[in-house]
Amino acid sequence: MFDRAIVAIALTAGDDHRLVYVNDAFRDLFGDRPLGLPAREVFTEPGAERFVATLDAVLADGTARQVTAPRTLSCPDSGTAHRHFVYSSSPAGTLHALGTPHGSAILTIAVDTTAELHSALEAERLSVERLQALRRYEALMAAAAQMVWLVHPDGTADELVPGWEAFTGRTFPGAVGIGWLDVVHPQDRGQLATRWADAVRDLPTTFEHVFRIRGKDGGYRHVRARAVPIVRNGGPAEWIGTTTDIEDQWRNRLRERLLARAGAVTEAERAEDAFAALAATLVPDLTDVCAVFVLREPDAAGGAVVATRIASVARPGLPPLPPINRQTFTLGERAGKAVSDRTPITLEFADGNVPGGSIPEISARWLRAARATSVTLLPIVVDGAVVALAATADCEGAPPPGPADIELQHEVLQRAQAPLRQALALQRARHSAVVLQRAMLTTPPRVGGADLAARYRPGNRNAEVGGDWYDAFTLPDGALAMTIGDVAGHDLAAATTMGQLRAMLRSIAYIRPHGHTPADTLRELDTAAEGLGVGSFATAVHARLTRHGADGYWEVEWSNAGHPPPVLVPVTGPPRLLTAEDADVPLSVDPRRPRVTHRDPIGPGETLLLYTDGLVEVPGEHLGRGIARLCEAAAEARHRPLADLCEHLASGVADLRDDIALIAFRPTPPTPGRPS
Structure with a gap:
């Protein structure tokens, strides 16, 4: 009956408690033990003497004994290092009735409690660890100067780890939104209120926001609020969170x-x-x-x-x-x-x-x-x-x-x-350079029967001066000479060359006025520049203007050395470019090549514009588009006074990357009854 029982059973007999029977469960718990030997020889592990003493006591007074405190058994050969059990020993009569010579018998039943004891010990260990973790967390919150708070589903709030009053000088508010926003920086209140309302509605896994709070000293400090929702049974959420002073780390990061x-x-x-x-x-x-x-x-x-x-x-x-x-x-x-x-x-x-x-x-x-x-x-x-x-x-x-x-x-x-x-x-340095360059650009002379105006604007570069120039002066025979030019480069060398070429051109044009065409002047300038070692790639338009009769008309003779074409703006109608089929080459290319002089009439109120490429050139764009924009702008402003027109055109360049030189000429209508 006992062989297949689920509890361990052993039967001992006689005064020395010889082991006469064990079942399979006993062997599983205690291992194989030899039968027929006294209990003191069978159970020899440490603590076994208490088991033998229990058997002696049962044999002496015939009363059963229960040992409910767990006993531990070392099991180095099994899957676990120790086995735990409780047992009871009871009188089992004499074995003489069964035909054995051993005398009084004792029946011992042992129950394996290893799993139950391990579970209890693990639960106790976890309980201790949780308690320690809670105490450590509370200590950490206090050490980190964090305020810990709880917001209930009805909006009321409790302070779990105090700190609000020490920080703000005010008692902790009993509800979210009441007393909180009063100490929040005015520029942070709206965003904080919106973020919190969104969190209450959408229940994100974490709410986090940085804002400023007024301290008890009146100054504002940055804090970080973090909170998580706790939802039970689908009802409104509680929120548990912390508020931490991060002013020092925020300021250090901002400073860097x-x-x-x-x-x-x-x-x-x-x-x-x-x-x-x-x-x-x-x-x-x-x-x-x-x-x-x-x-x-x-x-x-x-x-x-x-x-x-x-x-x-x-x-x-x-x-x-x-x-x-x-x-x-x-x-x-x-x-x-x-x-x-x-x-x-x-x-x-x-x-x-x-x-x-x-x-x-x-x-x-x-x-x-x-x-x-x-x-x-x-x-x-x-x-x-x-x-x-x-x-x-x-x-x-x-x-x-x-x-x-x-x-x-x-x-x-x-x-x-x-x-x-x-x-x-x-x-x-740039201011000094511009002053130097403008000193070379003299004010246009006053001319009877016509208006003259000029503008110069330096480009948005560092301390560079450029090679752009304009000039106008009266010749000995009463004609007017006008020039616009541009020496390649944007440095002191370009400005120096510009000054030399301008002075040389003035001299050539002034001392040879009779029968000397603008093409002759540019050709002689090119020859002199090469011979004197002044040569530098440059473009220019040189013009000679003479008045014809008393009707206010003028004639312009011009020659172009590779420069953007002059623009003639009539009183009505579209502007016209003064161009030639075969354009002459720039200066310092080939002084021996012939140059051509062209002639065009200019009527009263019409405007002749000479300009450098800074007025029309845009990087990556065809030069023709910039010239077309100039013509359109000049046509729209053609009725303005000449000085205003020049200012309008020069200031209309949004991204002034290159220097601008601009000079304009406009015949004035004759006054009725007044001799010209």
Whole structure:
């Protein structure tokens, strides 16, 4: 009956408890044990003496014994290192009745509890680990200065790990949205409220948002809020989350990013571009708007500061900034103090109420429209001198910047000292070069019976001067000479060659007026330039204009050495290009080749335009398209005064990459009753 039982059974008999029977379950639990031997010889492992003592006690008083505390058995040969069991021993009568000589018997039943004990121990271990993890988490939250909060489905909130009052100086609000948004930065409130409403509706796996909170000291610090929803039985979700102060790491990352961006200003070629790029590094991360004013006298101090606004940048959403028109402003006493002390100064005011006289009126009007609350004046020092003043502003009710913000703004502006030095040096050199070149371009003479006007505009290059020139002068016989020319290159050598060719052409044309055609003048210029070693690839149009009779008509004789064709704009009708079937070659190509003079009449009110290719040439585009645009623009503005027409045509080039030289001639109608 016991052989196939699921519990281990053993039968011992006699005073020495000889083992007379074991079943299969016993062998599985304890292994093979020899029958017929006393229990002390059969069970020899550590602790077995307690089992023998139990058998002695049962034999002595005939009372069953139960051992419910788990016993452990080493099992090195089995799949587990230890086996655990409980057992009971009961009197089983005498074996004489069964025909055996062993005497009183004891029946022992053992139950394997290894799996149950392991499960209990594992559960206990996990419970301990969870408790330790919870305590560690609570300690970590406290060490990391995180606020931990719980939002219930009805919108009420509890603070699980306190910190709100210590951070803000206010008691923790009992509901989301009540008391929270009051301490959030005004520019962050709308986005925070929208993000939270979207999260409550859509239940993302994680909600995370960075915004600014006003601390108990009145300043704002960046915090990161993270939360996860907890949904039970499909009902409204609870949210558990943390709020962490990340101001220091946010500011360090911002500082690195802004300083890297300030370094990129090195690539700017013009001072305007350098200062505009510098202003853009501050917007919108540190301020809402930044304008830069270049001082007329570097390191100006001791009174009003005279400066020119050279750049301005504002974040999206603010009113349009006033145009940059290089007007000069007097910036006022506070700006003068910022320059003389070389220290930032902040002007605070209530929601756009800019104090009068502190800043230029055009800027004050914009600040009122943008509801500005402060203006910070930051001197920009280059090579030991204050060369510019940056003005930053916080708008639309935003609080004034804190000391850390002002310090970082100033640091970023000063970090770009090297590129600003380069840009300012280029600007000064370019200004000197342009002054030199314009000194060579004399004012056109006054001519009876006609108007003359000219314009010169340098291209948007570094400190380069070019080889473009125009000229007009009266010849001894009363005729008018007009020239437009362009020497190849954009450097000092080109400008020098231009000056030499211009002077040589003037001399040749002036001393040989009688019977000397424009083609003769260009041919002799070409020969002289080659012989004197002045030769350089150049193009030119030289014209001689003479008046015929009292009806206001003039005749133009012209010769073109590879230059864009002159344009004749009639009083009505489309403009006409003065061209020839066989164009003459440019200068310094072949002085021996013949050149041709052409003749065209010019009536009263008609306009003759001579220009360089900077007015019409666009890289990658056929030159004819640019000339067609010039003709169209000239036709539309043909009735303007001649000076206005030239200004209109020269300023109409959006991307001024090359120099522009332009000279125009227009006969005036004769006055009735007045001798010409």
